[in-house]
Amino acid sequence: MKRFISLTMLVAAVVCGMVCVRANADSSPPKRRVLVVKSRDISFYAPASQGFVKGLKSRGYGDTTDITILALSGDKNQDQQTIKAQIQKNNSLIFTLGTDATRTIAEAHPTCPCVFSMILDPISLGVAKSLAQPGGVFTGTTLQVSAGKQLDALQQILPQAQKVGLLYTDGDATSLAFLSAATQDAAKLNIEIVSKAMTPTTDRKAALEELAGKVGAFWLIVDPASAGPQALADTLDVAKSHKLPVLGTSSANVHAGALLALSANLQDLGDVNAEMAAPLLDGSAQPGQTSVRGPRQTMLSVNLDAASALGLTVPNSVLRLADEVVDSGAAKSGSK
Structure with missing residues (x-):
């Protein structure tokens, strides 16, 4: 009888363990989704894009983050449709490279944090009210060396x-x-x-x-x-x-x-963007209150x-x- 009870308890423990493992797996947080949009598919944007992706991974956003990279074609109607479809997805953050990408994303009215890079004047572009307090969902870095x-x-x-x-x-x-x-x-x-x-x-x-x-x-x-x-x-x-x-x-x-x-230094500029993006991804900062930065190098x-x-x-x-x-x-x- 004791042997039967012990066996029953063992089976119960194994089943319980399996349920707990499954529960833990089911309770693991979903992957974050980061959308990277380049103004064109040209080599000019590659260093900053690479610096950003590498910078995110070095800050712990590697295996837990899905990064999608796409480039605009220059066809306004086609690009608007592409971005509209991407905006409807559950993005955790959007990273834009260049004026066209930033403007196109802004016109799609995203609700998630957005980080821009390789633009000259975010205020004239309409994505920041000021460099110190951008407001809204955008912040980022300017390309401009004086x-x-x-x-x-x-x-x-x-x-x-x-x-x-x-x-x-x-x-x-x-x-x-x-x-x-x-x-x-x-x-x-x-x-x-x-x-x-x-x-x-x-x-x-x-x-x-x-x-x-x-x-x-x-x-x-x-x-x-x-x-x-x-x-x-x-x-x-x-x-x-x-x-x-x-x-x-x-x-x-x-x-x-x-x-x-x-x-x-465009590779370093991308890393600066990743440094800014990390607290936006974990919710410890808001884009509208994160100052726009210039080139570090x-x-x-x-x-x-x-x-x-x-x-x-x-x-x-x-x-x-x-x-x-x-x-x-x-x-x-x-x-x-």
Whole structure:
């Protein structure tokens, strides 16, 4: 009889254990869902996207988080439908890269926390009331290294630069805000900004040719009319024919042929976004009360090949500060 009771108790204990394990499994919290939206499927957004994902994982949001990454196509109707479908899912947080992605998400009226990155002016874009207190569901980081710092870097190599030309999208609030600040910063360095507004019907090459006769350098700014793929190619082409240096927006511009760029370290910028996202995911912070941040690290890139073609000598003081130097001559001599 005792043996029967012991066996019964053993079976009961096993069954109870199985029920408890099942109960614990059923009670485990559901995975968080993070949606990452890039303005386009181009390499420009890759470092920040990678930095963000890596940063989340390093902060404990790896196995417990499903991360979905998508890119806008540029077709407004198609993109709106795609985002509408994604917004209806149970997102814990949305991370946007670039102006188009941020604007498209904002127009879909999300209710979950949203973190933006790689934009210039969130206030002009309408996703923040102020940098200190954004309000609403958005916060994030700006891409912008101050115009004054960029122009100062150009002057270190080209002290004779007095006029700098740039293109921008006509009526774009973000570019107009940047241009206003840039004009003030440039005046402190005795530099004049000569700008040309671009409309869909403006001939970019003709506009650049017009600027080339008035300025000593071109400046690419974060605006599709200025630094989009075709705009970059056109600017470099006209600059080459007139022997004008180009101040770029990123390391990629410098590798393409620009003389230099002082830009945000995009991988680190993504990590800053992850640092901001972590308390939003665990509920210990609210986006509307989380201050917008700027780049934590900047990156100076210099193209010695471009300098040589222009007959310029880059001071050693600049080279010592450079994070990246493009020099095919050094690569060739090193391979011998």
